[in-house]
Amino acid sequence: MDDEERSEHYAQPIPVEPSRFAQYRVRESATDIADVALTFMDVSDLNAAPDPVASILADVAAAWRRATTPLAASAAVTVAVRSRSTWGADPGILRAAPRYSPWKKAIVHHTVTTNSYSDAAAQLRSIYYYHSVTRRWGDIGYTYLVDKWGNVWQGRAGGEDSVGAHASGWNTGTMGVSTLGDFSSARPTATMTDSVAKLIAAKLGARRIQPMGADTFTHHEQTRTGAWVPVTSKVPNVLGHRDAVDKVGARGAATACPGTRLYALLETVRRTAQALISGTTWAAAPAVKPVPAAAGEQLGVKWVSDKTPWGLGAVPVTVPLTIKNTGQLPWIQGLVNVAYHWYDDRGKLAVWDGARTPLPADIAPGKEARLEVRVLPPPRTGRFKLVYDLVWEGQWWFSSLDEETLVRRVTRR
Known part of the structure; x- marks a missing residue:
């Protein structure tokens, strides 16, 4: 993750076991390196969430309810969103005042963090600190985050139609939905992608936006001189971060987000969200075996x-x-x-x-x-x-x- 305006380069948060020291190595580079810094984030504080054990049990219980409840279509789709206080967002490091612009698109991400977490709230706290303090964005960049059990968490402060910091040149008018984990090679759980689809259906559906559609939208792209220019085009209403072009003449964004495995499932996410909004469900073809994983x-x-x-x-x-x-x-x-x-x-x-x-x-x-x-x-x-x-x-x-x-x-x- 880079900040080209400041010529700064960042690694993603890396979970480590309890340690006393950290060691790093800088490999030979064609450019001069002025400064190297490590940021330590302790997100294991048991007081950071109301009750961590109860929170984990609630995660599992919520996932079970979703897994045992049919995917019912509804004219008004609703989704339960866990508040910032639920995951222990520290108000002391919130430095960005909310800005607002009506959401017209949903951009899907992955956090590129570990998939083996047992405490989603702790993961969110580390990302929050990384975005707000280390990256100096003033708050977590994503509007919402979805964990592997399918729980939906509020990310950025401000609520509906708030402007995030998740896709350069595309933040105004979009909500950023990030999956918690790394899906470059690992496949996200069906519970996770179902929750992403339901969240998109709830938020876009309330705004009469079709998840399967491609409506006109104005974003901004940066020229070689550093100036940002508006670009208006028809793009999918649900897109992956890699589709959000932010450089004039580029074929895509300079990222593989939301990961190859999740990106391959975006069409399924769009269709599931559309089915929820339209009040229809997929009709199973008779005597057809499901497509195998291979x-x-x-x-x-x-x-x-x-x-x-x-x-x-x-x-x-x-x-x-x-x-x-x-x-x-x-x-x-x-x-x-x-x-x-x-x-x-x-x-x-x-x-x-x-x-x-x-x-x-x-x-x-x-x-x-x-x-x-x-x-x-x-x-x-x-x-x-x-x-x-x-x-x-x-x-x-x-x-x-x-x-x-x-x-x-x-x-x-």
Whole structure:
């Protein structure tokens, strides 16, 4: 985590066993290092929370209630949020006065801290100190945090529509939802992602914002001179931190957040949140086995042929497309669909969730399918990249499992 304006570089908080001394090493660098500092944060104080044992038991009990309660749809989704006092936020290190701007987007993060915690409140206190004091942000950067048991905690002070410090150039008008842990290679618990979806449904739904949508939004990007300029575009209403571009000409933010494994599940989070708002739930396909954890090794696609036009107007077109199932699992009609993504000529996402085209029938391994794919044009004129993809509804985009996509250059007239 870096602060380029101050030429400062920070490591994430590292949990350690009780110790008396700390040792560090600075490896050879191409630039001069003016100062190195270690910050120690003792978050184990039993008085920091009302009753740490009771708090842990409450975490487990809440997780059990969620696990044993059906995911019911509701026109008005509500979610229980644990207050700052519950996790022991020290008012003495709160230095930032709340600012407000209506939330229009949700940006998903991970804290890049340990996954083996037993006390979520202690983890929050360490992040709070790190953000407020060490990073000098004056408060915790995230609006909300979700632990592995699915508990939702208030992060930044100020409540609804408060402006956080979680995504450079995107803080105004967004809420930052961070998962507690590191999901670069570890998969988040289903309880955690369900709670993230429910939180997003509650907050965006109350503002009549569709989690599956992509509405116009103005953020800011930094030029090479250091100036910040406004950029208005259509971006997903729920996006990962890595999608929040903050440098002019960049293809993405300079981060892998929220981690590869969580990022692959964002589409599921969007759909779950949308289902909660819409008052619908996913209908299970009959006699279909669930996608196994090793789905990436058993799914495969070959894009055989297509007749994508080089230019598009303002009306949808139908594109003949032939694909082949090169994996080990059958593609079930109604569960696997053809879709697409639009990127502009700078590589910025314009439309993520393109229109679905269903399969004509179940497609067995080794078999081909011929489809007429309905493609809606991108939202504005210019040069674009059209990326055809397959989606296993409620589970995976094939591209998230490193499966092949079909890319075509198209000009919108």
